[in-house]
Amino acid sequence: MAYKFDFGAIVPHWELLVDGMILTAELTVIGAVVGVGLGIMGAWARASRAPVISQIVGVYVELIRNTPFLVQLFFIFFGLPALGVKLTEFQAAVLAMIVNLGAYSTEIIRAGILAIPQGQIEAAQSLAMNRVQIFRYVVLLPALKKIWPALSSQIVIVMLGSSVCSQIAAEELTFGANYIQAINFRAFEVYFVVTGLYLVMSILLRMGLKVLGNYLFERRRHV
Amino acid sequence: MSLVELHAIHKSFGALEVLKGIDLSIDEGQVIALIGKSGSGKSTLLRTINGLEAIDDGVIMVDGKKISERDTDLLALRLQVGMVFQQFNLFPHYTALENVMLSPQVVKKQSKAEAREIAEEMLAKVGLADKMMHYPDQLSGGQQQRVAIARALAMKPKVLLCDEVTSALDPELVNEVLAVVRQLAEEGMTLVMVTHEMRFAREVCDKLVFMHQGRIHETGDPEEVFSNPKTPELSSFVGGLA
Numbered sequence A: 001m002a003y004k005f006d007f008g009a010i011v012p013h014w015e016l017l018v019d020g021m022i023l024t025a026e027l028t029v030i031g032a033v034v035g036v037g038l039g040i041m042g043a044w045a046r047a048s049r050a051p052v053i054s055q056i057v058g059v060y061v062e063l064i065r066n067t068p069f070l071v072q073l074f075f076i077f078f079g080l081p082a083l084g085v086k087l088t089e090f091q092a093a094v095l096a097m098i099v100n101l102g103a104y105s106t107e108i109i110r111a112g113i114l115a116i117p118q119g120q121i122e123a124a125q126s127l128a129m130n131r132v133q134i135f136r137y138v139v140l141l142p143a144l145k146k147i148w149p150a151l152s153s154q155i156v157i158v159m160l161g162s163s164v165c166s167q168i169a170a171e172e173l174t175f176g177a178n179y180i181q182a183i184n185f186r187a188f189e190v191y192f193v194v195t196g197l198y199l200v201m202s203i204l205l206r207m208g209l210k211v212l213g214n215y216l217f218e219r220r221r222h223v
Numbered sequence B: 001m002s003l004v005e006l007h008a009i010h011k012s013f014g015a016l017e018v019l020k021g022i023d024l025s026i027d028e029g030q031v032i033a034l035i036g037k038s039g040s041g042k043s044t045l046l047r048t049i050n051g052l053e054a055i056d057d058g059v060i061m062v063d064g065k066k067i068s069e070r071d072t073d074l075l076a077l078r079l080q081v082g083m084v085f086q087q088f089n090l091f092p093h094y095t096a097l098e099n100v101m102l103s104p105q106v107v108k109k110q111s112k113a114e115a116r117e118i119a120e121e122m123l124a125k126v127g128l129a130d131k132m133m134h135y136p137d138q139l140s141g142g143q144q145q146r147v148a149i150a151r152a153l154a155m156k157p158k159v160l161l162c163d164e165v166t167s168a169l170d171p172e173l174v175n176e177v178l179a180v181v182r183q184l185a186e187e188g189m190t191l192v193m194v195t196h197e198m199r200f201a202r203e204v205c206d207k208l209v210f211m212h213q214g215r216i217h218e219t220g221d222p223e224e225v226f227s228n229p230k231t232p233e234l235s236s237f238v239g240g241l242a
């Protein structure tokens, strides 16, 4: 008895999928913006000569990079309430993504910072710039430019990784898919369509990051 | 009183003692050439003067004020002492004009208009009025080095340190940079330059400092020192170049 495909069975639930995509997009945008911001600060701390802060950030990075994202998510959502930190599904999902991307992007951005020729930093020092000024005006943009492709890939990975947030009932795209197939038992059709939707979102995200990169690093005269 | 005074400067990298007690005073308007074999400690000495290299022992005084290792002191020191490097070290994401404007704006808090006026003046001075909107990778080595000089000058330093500023250049580009340095010297800028351009040192500098194995081995008026070296080391160094 052959399985009869029925993609029409998804149609009545299309709103769930659209809502899921929107939530996935929201998680990704917030997670990416704050996560990369955290990564920039982390990378600066790692590259700076403040040993204590550098080591603390180092521990954070290794902790996150050597544990599963799902466990990090569960810890935040189910574990933190024991300390009185009670978060909604969305808040927990966003926080997990920020913390996760923050760790990976710390390492990626640090590589960019280390690739800045020491001579440029010494030139900036000789011009009497302080550490903050040197980082902001001399190091940051060229460092990000060097590692932008790697950082973009990591952001896409984090977006795809957000699918596990369905496990705490954050109503993102995979949650929608699970829900629909539980009602209509059309697992093949549902996951086939959702796979396509993730693919589309990934491609759009990559394109968006490319455009953003061009905007950030394009030769624009500032005067 | 001298503008910059170094007393008994010692500096080691690990077990390697690179500066073994340097005394040097730099007067206002003086142009000093620092010469010596590779590895004799010339760059290290120059870098101690603006605090890029911390010293192990000794005293650095600028304008009669002792420089400590505190960040605020270092920043104040670097406002007085500019530096130009062998490898230009322009910021690649800024145009020539932006390279020159950056520090006056962010460090000295000059307005954009003010910083721009000074930057244009300095770039014109080094002969690059028509290249202001170029990025470093659109400029020749000689042009990049002249931008670097303009960038340092825009901060109005009292002393300019030059570390082999022509050594990374193709031979045909050396003269355009030396001409700028010569002009600065003639205008009364205080200069300390590490150089292998012996003819230039002889013509332009007031004082020659020969370094050998981490010490000032011989010093004096360039004409005299070149024509009548007192130590065999300088004699062979000068002879080896001829």
Ligand SMILES: Nc1ncnc2c1ncn2[C@@H]1O[C@H](COP(=O)(O)OP(=O)(O)O)[C@@H](O)[C@H]1O
Residues within 6 Å of the ligand: B013, B016, B018, B036, B037, B038, B039, B040, B041, B042, B043, B044, B045
């Ligand atoms: N950052 C450093 N770490 C270790 N050794 C160094 C460092 N900088 C310079 N040196 C060593 O110090 C000595 C003097 O170097 P330098 O001052 O650059 O000489 P010069 O400019 O006269 O060629 C050399 O032996 C060099 O290898």
Ligand SMILES: [Mg+2]
Residues within 6 Å of the ligand: B042, B043, B044, B164
């Ligand atoms: Mg040197």
